[in-house]
Amino acid sequence: MEKPGISFLILLTTVIFLIAPAFLVVYVIVYSRKKKKLQDEKAEMQLVYEAELLNSQLAMQEQTMQTIGADLHDHIGQLLSLTSLTLGSIEIRDDHRSAEKVNSAIEITSKCIAELRHLGKLIQGQQITEEGLYSALQQEIAWLEKTDRFRIRLSFDEVLNSVTSEEKNLIIYRLIQELVNNIVKHAAAKEIEISLTYNEGRLHLSVSDDGKGFDPEKPGKKGMGMFNIHKRIRLLNGQVKINSSPDEGTKVSITIPYP
Amino acid sequence: MANYMTMNTVAECVCFILAFICLFTDEILAWRCMVVFMLVTCAGELTGIYVQLHSDNGNNHWVYNTLLPFQIFFIHLQYFHLLTPFKKYRWMLLLGCTALIVNFWNDLMHTGFLLFSVHTYALLAVFNINYGLIYYYLKLDDDRYENLIYSAGFWWVAGNLFFSFGSTISNLFDDQLYSIELYGHHLTYYIFRGLNLILYSTWSYAFYCRRWKNLELAS
Numbered sequence: 001m002e003k004p005g006i007s008f009l010i011l012l013t014t015v016i017f018l019i020a021p022a023f024l025v026v027y028v029i030v031y032s033r034k035k036k037k038l039q040d041e042k043a044e045m046q047l048v049y050e051a052e053l054l055n056s057q058l059a060m061q062e063q064t065m066q067t068i069g070a071d072l073h074d075h076i077g078q079l080l081s082l083t084s085l086t087l088g089s090i091e092i093r094d095d096h097r098s099a100e101k102v103n104s105a106i107e108i109t110s111k112c113i114a115e116l117r118h119l120g121k122l123i124q125g126q127q128i129t130e131e132g133l134y135s136a137l138q139q140e141i142a143w144l145e146k147t148d149r150f151r152i153r154l155s156f157d158e159v160l161n162s163v164t165s166e167e168k169n170l171i172i173y174r175l176i177q178e179l180v181n182n183i184v185k186h187a188a189a190k191e192i193e194i195s196l197t198y199n200e201g202r203l204h205l206s207v208s209d210d211g212k213g214f215d216p217e218k219p220g221k222k223g224m225g226m227f228n229i230h231k232r233i234r235l236l237n238g239q240v241k242i243n244s245s246p247d248e249g250t251k252v253s254i255t256i257p258y259p
Numbered sequence: 260m261a262n263y264m265t266m267n268t269v270a271e272c273v274c275f276i277l278a279f280i281c282l283f284t285d286e287i288l289a290w291r292c293m294v295v296f297m298l299v300t301c302a303g304e305l306t307g308i309y310v311q312l313h314s315d316n317g318n319n320h321w322v323y324n325t326l327l328p329f330q331i332f333f334i335h336l337q338y339f340h341l342l343t344p345f346k347k348y349r350w351m352l353l354l355g356c357t358a359l360i361v362n363f364w365n366d367l368m369h370t371g372f373l374l375f376s377v378h379t380y381a382l383l384a385v386f387n388i389n390y391g392l393i394y395y396y397l398k399l400d401d402d403r404y405e406n407l408i409y410s411a412g413f414w415w416v417a418g419n420l421f422f423s424f425g426s427t428i429s430n431l432f433d434d435q436l437y438s439i440e441l442y443g444h445h446l447t448y449y450i451f452r453g454l455n456l457i458l459y460s461t462w463s464y465a466f467y468c469r470r471w472k473n474l475e476l477a478s
Contacts, residue, residue, distance in 0.1 A: 010435045017428035018450070021420040028395050029407050036404045 056231050060174070063181070071119050079112040118143065132161065133169045137194065140177065144184070155195040163198060165259035168236060172205065172256070175232045179207040179252055182226070187211025187250065203258035208251035213244045263308055266452050270459040271301045277463045281470035289340030290411075290469055293462075296333035299326065320375040324367075327379055331359045334383070334419070338390045341412045345397045355386045381430055387423040391416045411469035418461030425454040 086105045090098045118139070134156045141152045176194060183189050189211030197204045229252075233240050238256035275297035282290045303326040310319040335356045342348050359382060366376040394416050398407070407413045429436060429450050439446040 007435060007439075010432045011439075014428050014432060014436065014450075018425050018453075021417065021424050024392075024395065024420065025417045028399060028413070031399055032404070032407050035399075036406075039402075039404060 053231060068119065071115070075115050076112055076119070079108050079115065083108045083112065133164070133173060133196075134161065136169075136173050137176065140173075140180070141194075144180065149190075150184075150192055151190060152192045152194065155193070155197075157197040159198045160196060160203070163259050168256070168258060171232050171236055172203070175229060175254070176205070176207060178229050178232070182229075183207075183209045183211060183250075187213075189249065198258065201257060203256045205254040205256065206251060208249060210249045213246050213248050213250050215246060216242050216244055262312060263305055265308070267455050268301070268304050268308070270456055271297065271304055274459040274463045274466075275301050277466050281466040285469065285473060287340060289337045292333055292336055293466070296329065299329050303329075318373060321373050323375055324372055327363060327376060327383070328360070331356060331363070331379075331383060334387065337415065338394070341394055341416070342397070344401070344403075348393060348397070351393070352390070355390070359383055359386065377430070381427065384423040384427045384430075387419050388427065391420040391423070409468050409471065411465045411472065414461050414465035414468060418458045418465065421461065422454050422458040425450060425457075429454075 083105050086101050086108065090101045092098060137154055137156070141154055144150055145152060180192065180194075183192055187209050189209035191210045193206075193208045195204075195206045230240065233254060233256070236256045238254055241253045242250065243253070244250035275294070278294045278297045282294050285291050303322055307319040307322040310322055311317050335352050339349060339352050342352065359379060362382055363376055363379040366379050370376070394412075398405070398413065405413075429447055433447065436446045436450065441449065
């Protein structure tokens with residue numbers, strides 16, 4: 001005679017086995033739906049990210065066009081005006097003075113050509129980074145120092161001449177351009193310091209200024225410049241730290257896996 | 260005639276008719292073969308009843324022994340198709356199929372053709388559970404999304420899992436469950452009727468989903 005307890009256990013086991021597939025089927029369906037939801041969210045985030053990236057690219061293009069416009073107006077336009085004036089003031093009867101003015105016009109035209117070449121190189125970042133990040137940064141600094149508004153110091157780890165990534169260099173170069181551009185536009189700084197060091201597969205970039213600074217905790221409208229900076233750092237899988245307080249300048253420290 | 264109209268035979272015949280309507284022109288051989296499988300199953304079930312009613316000793320085990328190789332073949336063929344996207348798991352089916360055929364042959368040699376091959380039947384159910392669980396695991400692990408509510412393969416496997424889980428536990432506790440009587444029948448009678456109903460209902464739905472998908476692809 002079987003004990004009633006055993007019969008109950010057998011019945012319970014049977015019932016569990018009979019309904020187990022139902023739980024299994026429901027679990028697989030629910031899990032699959034959650035997976036689909038996650039996939040959809042991921043795809044949506046990817047779309048938003050691409051749209052933001054496109055926006056930042058457009059903003060960069062716009063910024064580049066503004067730089068070209070300003071340079072054409074401020075430098076090349078003036079040089080050409082001067083050339084025009086010089087050539088216009090030539091008196092054919094006065095051979096000696098005419099020769100002097102022609103030489104002067106040739107000199108200004110050469111300067112103008114040099115300026116155009118410089119501008120061309122600035123626009124074509126890829127070419128610059130092919131020559132090396134250090135050379136590209138020096139050219140950028142030389143260009144900025146022409147304004148006599150800033151004193152810029154560049155500290156560049158020599159290891160970065162041998163450990164290099166052309167692809168990342170272009171993004172880093174644009175990142176520094178963006179940071180410096182922010183300083184030029186908003187910081188009212190006199191000194192800018194750019195430092196690039198390399199340590200154990202990571203590039204440490206810091207850009208600091210002695211400008212008016214800001215309160216990073218204070219909520220406010222973040223400009224396209226900062227947005228682009230964060231985007232670029234995300235592209236490089238890097239991290240950013242911003243130290244700033246009113247009237248005490250700003251220091252942006254960025255760490256990027258490199259090369 | 261009433262003897263032939265049991266819940267099992269009705270469920271099987273309805274499933275066969277649906278298989279015929281939905282899968283007869285299917286481009287995949289494994290699905291088309293389900294029509295043949297259901298026909299064989301219906302024929303086997305009706306023959307089983309006929310033999311039970313008209314033979315001297317009422318022994319119809321040989322009919323179900325004849326059905327077993329068909330079940331082994333068609334179930335493995337279908338799993339072989341369902342695991343097409345996960346090719347590296349197909350060796351498992353070949354191994355399982357071989358093991359079942361060897362076991363069936365061994366049973367026939369030892370117990371003869373007239374006694375039902377219980378071991379092979381139980382082993383087929385265990386293998387069926389394993390294949391089903393592996394298929395579900397691969398589905399969960401797969402990055403490609405498929406709406407499982409309308410997935411023919413998913414429901415075909417679900418039916419198999421219901422039946423195999425239920426029949427395994429019923430066979431395991433056969434003596435104890437058989438001893439319990441409810442409304443003039445043993446408990447196992449109700450369990451197997453229920454399992455058959457679930458199996459053929461889910462398979463019918465699976466065939467319908469298959470047809471619906473084919474029509475959708477064609478339009």
